Amino acid sequence: MAMLPHERSLVKRMETKPFALIGVNGDNDDKTLKKQNEAQKITWRSFKDNQGNEQPVISRRWNVLGWPTLYLIDHKGVIREKWIGSPGDKKIDEAIDKLVSDVEGKQKS
Amino acid sequence: MKHFLLTSAVVLGASAPAWADEPKKTPPPPPSKPAQKSVAEQIKAVEDALNDKRQELVKQYQAAKDQAEKDKVLEQFNDLKESSSKQYMEIVREHPEDAAAFQALHALLMSEKYGDEAVQLVLKHHLQHKEIGQICLMLGMNRAKGAEKLLRAVAEKGANDEAKASATLALGQLLKGNADQTGVAPAERTRLREEAEKNLKTVEEKYPAVTLSYFGKAGDRAKTELFELQHLSVGMEVPDLNGEDLDGKTFKLSDYRGKVVFLDFWAHW
Numbered sequence: 001m002a003m004l005p006h007e008r009s010l011v012k013r014m015e016t017k018p019f020a021l022i023g024v025n026g027d028n029d030d031k032t033l034k035k036q037n038e039a040q041k042i043t044w045r046s047f048k049d050n051q052g053n054e055q056p057v058i059s060r061r062w063n064v065l066g067w068p069t070l071y072l073i074d075h076k077g078v079i080r081e082k083w084i085g086s087p088g089d090k091k092i093d094e095a096i097d098k099l100v101s102d103v104e105g106k107q108k109s
Numbered sequence: 110m111k112h113f114l115l116t117s118a119v120v121l122g123a124s125a126p127a128w129a130d131e132p133k134k135t136p137p138p139p140p141s142k143p144a145q146k147s148v149a150e151q152i153k154a155v156e157d158a159l160n161d162k163r164q165e166l167v168k169q170y171q172a173a174k175d176q177a178e179k180d181k182v183l184e185q186f187n188d189l190k191e192s193s194s195k196q197y198m199e200i201v202r203e204h205p206e207d208a209a210a211f212q213a214l215h216a217l218l219m220s221e222k223y224g225d226e227a228v229q230l231v232l233k234h235h236l237q238h239k240e241i242g243q244i245c246l247m248l249g250m251n252r253a254k255g256a257e258k259l260l261r262a263v264a265e266k267g268a269n270d271e272a273k274a275s276a277t278l279a280l281g282q283l284l285k286g287n288a289d290q291t292g293v294a295p296a297e298r299t300r301l302r303e304e305a306e307k308n309l310k311t312v313e314e315k316y317p318a319v320t321l322s323y324f325g326k327a328g329d330r331a332k333t334e335l336f337e338l339q340h341l342s343v344g345m346e347v348p349d350l351n352g353e354d355l356d357g358k359t360f361k362l363s364d365y366r367g368k369v370v371f372l373d374f375w376a377h378w
Contacts, residue, residue, distance in 0.1 A: 007373070018124045018368045025355065026376040030250050033355065036377050044361065046375075047352040058350060063337040064374045065250055071372040077363065082343050092371075100367045106312075 004040055006089045010096070018075060019096065024049050026056050026067070044050045047082055072096065075103045085092060128188030149209035151200045159193045194220045198227075205230045211238055218244065219253050228255040237268040243322045249279025252286050264308075274316035274327040281308035282334055289343045302338060309335045347372075 008097075011021050025044030027033040030050075036042075049056040065084070072081035072095055081095050146154070166182055166189065197213040199214040204210055214235065217227035235241065245263055248256035260283060263276035287293070288301035307332045315330030324330050338349050350362040362370070 003373070003375070010371075019371070020365045020368050021371045021373065022362065022365065024350075024372065024374045026374065030355070033377065037355070045354050047350055047351070047360075048355055049374075058352065059374055060333075061336070062341060062374075063333045067374060067376060069374040071341075071347065071370075073365050073370040073372060075369055077346050077366050078339065079343050079347050080343055081291060082341075084286070087291075095291075096369060096371060103367075103369060 003086055004042070007044070007090070008041060010093070014096075014100070017100050018107075019100050020044070022046065024058050024064075026050060026059060072099065074099050147209070148200060148207040152197065152213050153208055155193055155196045155200070159189065162189055190220075191222070194223055198223045201227075201230065206234045211235045211240075215240075215244055218248060218256070218259075219251060222251055225255040228259045229250045232262050233261060236262060236266060239268075241267065242272040245272070245276040245279040246321060246324065249282040252283055256283060270316055270319050271321070274312055274319040275321055277308050277316070278312045278321070278327060278330055278334065281305045281312065281331070281338075284308070285334065285338050285342070298344070302342065305338055306335065309338065 007021060007037075014021075021044045023044060025033070025046040026049050028050050030048075035084040047058060049058045062069075068086060070081075070086065070092075071079055072092075074080050080099060083092075086092065113341045127373055131223060152362045163186075166186055169185075170179060170182045173182055195216055201210045201213050201217070205214075211231070211234075214231050217223045218231070220227065231238075231241075231244075240275075241263055245260055247253075248260060257280070260276045260280040263272055264280055265273075267273040269277055282305075284301045284305035288305065289326055293301070312327050312331035313335070317326065319327040321327050333370070347362065362372070
């Protein structure tokens with residue numbers, strides 16, 4: 001979970017902005033998952049995608065073959081970036097900041 | 110990214126134990142001559158040294174106290190990969206046609222520095238190898254440098270349907286991924302997607318029942334790839350997701366319309 005520190009700071013930095021980090025979580029064991037989420041201070045929402053021990057429904061349908069797989073979606077619901085494996089914190093931040101400032105620009109005008 | 114580097118370093122080794130099964134083809138040299146090691150033995154020696162050092166680095170990584178220390182270990186991982194690749198390449202250049210060389214070439218295909226050369230040697234000497242389909246699938250997923258050439262050649266000239274189906278599918282996957290890279294011009298994006306679609310449809314039509322290594326039926330894989338291409342590509346409206354959060358409350362992805370959403374497929378493992 002190499003991305004967690006960056007994600008925590010991202011969520012904090014974007015607290016008041018039109019932005020949401022949403023997970024699709026593939027862990028199997030709910031109890032361990034909750035404990036780990038508390039310990040790691042994961043505050044953002046995730047879709048549960050474990051379905052017992054069955055194959056995960058969302059990631060199978062979405063053809064997710066590598067973790068993390070990341071989608072950046074703009075305020076209209078259009079996919080703007082897609083990464084299999086993190087491209088690095090800097091690229092993620094730049095892409096998010098640009099889309100967020102686009103929304104904020106529109107809200108002001 | 111760093112997490113990924115570590116993974117790829119480990120994966121490189123994970124594919125290696127097959128080398129241990131390579132039959133030793135060279136008979137023992139007559140005692141009068143100095144011992145000449147077979148290609149398989151030479152490769153095995155590099156592999157053994159690599160595994161030993163890698164295990165040591167994994168221990169160091171786990172013992173690292175902070176990110177700076179971890180980064181240092183990761184740097185050493187990369188150096189280790191680099192120097193082993195160099196040694197593999199030196200052996201392979203001497204005997205590219207040797208059956209054992211194929212296994213080293215397999216590992217080199219993912220290398221930034223030697224990938225192109227490795228592809229050329231596989232094309233020239235091992236196009237008909239029985240594991241070529243499996244390798245094509247790996248290349249398609251990882252979008253390896255130089256892979257396109259190999260995939261096109263195997264799709265056309267592969268020894269059997271399994272090889273051809275794997276290469277055609279992987280080619281579709283590779284082109285689809287290339288289209289979604291940041292900053293690709295719209296016309297190029299369209300061209301890549303059209304060709305990706307054509308290849309995936311070929312798999313659906315020509316090889317639906319072919320069984321791929323690890324991935325089940327080629328037709329089913331092609332369908333899933335096509336769904337992704339047609340609904341989950343950059344520039345498309347994202348399909349809605351509807352499910353439960355970790356507390357059991359239902360919600361939809363579209364609840365967040367109006368906000369920029371960073372969607373992360375993740376797990377603790």
